[in-house]
Amino acid sequence: MLENWDNSLEQLKAGCNERTCCDYLNYWLHEKMEKSRYNQKTIQYIYAAWDVINRNRKKGYNYCWYKNFKLASSEFNNKKQLYEFLEHYDSIKNKLNNVDSSNNIEYCTFIKKMFDLYLEMEKSNTAQIYNDEIRYFQQKINCELSYVKTKCSDKCLHLVFQTKNDNFCQPNENNIGELSKSPKKYEDFNSEENIDIYCNFCTEILPLERDYPGINELCKKLARNLIDITKETAENNDDIKNNCEYLTHWIYDEMRKLPSSTSQSIGNIPFVHKLLDAGYRINETLKNKHCRFKYYRDYSFEELKEMKELHDFFKIYNDINNKITTIGSENSNYCKYISHIYDLYKKYIKNCCEYYYKENHYNDNCSDYFNCDKTYDPNNLLIKLNCSSKLSDEESKKVYDVATIDRLAKLMTEKSEEQSKLLSKSMSEKSKVQTESLAELVTVKPQEQSELIFKDRNVLITSENLFSALLNDPFYVASLGFFGLLGIFFTLFCFYKFTPLGSNFRKKSSGYEISKNNYNQKGRKKLLYENSESNNTNLKNRPYKLAYQSS
Structure with a gap:
């Protein structure tokens, strides 16, 4: 084949060009040698023979040079899979165009798998061995992002170059239907309509676009949303507070999608401070009403995501409660979602709520995302839906024990009062018996x-x-x-x-101090005396200097 390489290319020109045919040959040969388990010496002989054939060919002919894949088996398979996907992407695209949206699941799943493989290769410690495939993927797919976004909308494949996470889309754990207006609010916040007129607010954010793709657009959306909220709800403080809560959770959730670590505190992520600072400057231009959003610098994006989920749940609690009788086949989805929320509820209740033993009063420390009113306990919904994860009333009450601040003190007081009453009763009965029969007993x-x-x-x-x-x-x-x-x-x-005794002790103590002081005074006098003698002895040898004053 190598000796007649030009003839081979002529026969294969319908399926590949000179470069791709040579690549196919290299991948095919290495895979054959790997399956046959040739030792390294045999492989070297084969590649040496390949070299000899190329050198003996006449000038002016096409050449195909070998690639020595010095890789582990898994690494070679990764390279081969991604390369073949990119070479056949156009064929996949044509087939995807010829099926309706209900039949594209298989194609989209395969494309998602290859996108995941690309991310895995890019993030690996040995990414340099995949440089050719990574570069090829970026060149090929960069112009296909809008297409895959349209055809595989639920996979979020268009975010492939904007994320360093394993998943393009976060699991939509609260996908339980149109229950409230909260999803619509986030949809409005994400609208790209008229955002370019707010670009002046984001001049300091634009340089970050290179490292954090999408941050400039997010800044313009933030500016528009802040201004729109104050215009729409200028006369109603409750509406402003409600919308600002949504905006706070929205902006943190959108920042979470930018390339960064989800586990570290956001105060340690540079772009967070700069983006929020732009928001504060926008607020300063709004004279009448400000939409204040909190800076949770000590929280991670993962924690902020959980806080958003709790916030949204309490907003739609009544909608879910009213719809329970009509849920039917969706029951399992509701149970899964509410069980997830209940786990978060138990996790955050200790820090967010302060209850008082056997009283209805409570303190709410996280009102912007948590509701301490026991009416909104997720377990109430789990019981109504008869979910397997529901807790009994007795078990459910234990959830509040960790947040009841005076429980131990009240229990000790009650126990003490009970023991006091029992002791008093016992002593009273004993006293009566003793009084009646003291003489006899x-x-x-x-x-x-x-x-x-x-x-x-x-x-x-x-x-x-x-x-x-x-x-x-x-x-x-x-x-x-x-x-x-x-x-x-x-x-x-x-x-x-x-x-x-004390007087004698004080006298001895004062006598010791007097003696010590006298000794020190004598020492000082002696030292002064010796110094004066020394000065007198040298006095004769010193010349006198007299100062005369003219009259």
Whole structure:
């Protein structure tokens, strides 16, 4: 074949050109050698023979040079799969054009698989071995994004160059039908209508477009939405608050789709601060009403996604509740969605709510995405739908225990009151019995006045037993220890201040200080004296300098 390469190309020209035919030959040969498990020496002989054939060919003829794929088997298969997909993409596209939307699932699934393979290769630690395939994919698919978006709309394939996540689209966990206006709000926020007139607000964002494709368009949408909200709801503060909550969750969710890490705090992601700062500057231009959105700098995009899901659920809770009787075949979808929300509900309730034991009052710390009113407990819907993940009333109440701030104190108080009542009742009954039969039952020993002995010897109450009972109570032990130490310190203080012993101790202490001071003064005097003598001895040798003042 190599010796007659030009003839081979002529025969295959309908299916491939010179470059692609040579690529096919290389992939075919390597796959054959790999399946035959040739050793490295044999492979080298084959490639050496290939070289000899090319060198012996006359000039002016076409050549096909070998590619030595020094790759692991899985890496070679990845290269081959993506290459073949790109070579046959036009054929796939033609077939996709000839089927209606209901029959394109198989084609779209295959295209999605190849797009996933591209992302896997691009993100791998050995991405350099895939450079040719990655470059070829980008050149080929870059002009096909609008097409795949239209034909495979549910796959989000048009985001392939804008994401570093494993999935192009996040799972639509709340896809449960048109239950409320919340999906429509997000759809309005994402509209591209008239966004270019707001480009002046985003001049500082434009340079980020290279690293974060789509951020400039998102900035213009944010500017338009902020201004539209204040215009539409200028007279109603509740509407502004409601729409601003939607806008807050929308902007974080859209930023999450830009290339970044979903696990780190957004305060550590550079473009987040710059985009939100642009939003703050837009707010400053709105004199009457501002749409304030929070900067959750310590949260990750994954946490913000969960907060959005909770927010949207509470907004549509009543719609779901009203529709339960007509759900029918959609029951499993509802159960799956609400079970997912209930897991988030249990996760966030401790930080968002503060309940009071056996009271209806509560504090709501996350009102922008959480509802602490027990009426909106997702488990209520799970019970009505008879979902397998529902909890019983008793189990459901335990969910609130972690968020009940005075539960332990109230339980201890109730327990203490119960024990006090039981003790009081018991002592009252014993006192009555003892009063009625004291003469018959009790003998008092004069020599041990603190000891009572019941004649039937069933009960023995002595001062030793009473002391032992007190020692077994930690409260009394701690109290006795504290007051005992306090008494010792007070006694020592009185001895020190008001007794001859303390007076003698103070005199000794002051005498020591006086002695020490006298010693130091004597030392200083002696030092001064020695210094003065030293100065006097040198005085004779020094010349005198007299200052005269003319009259």
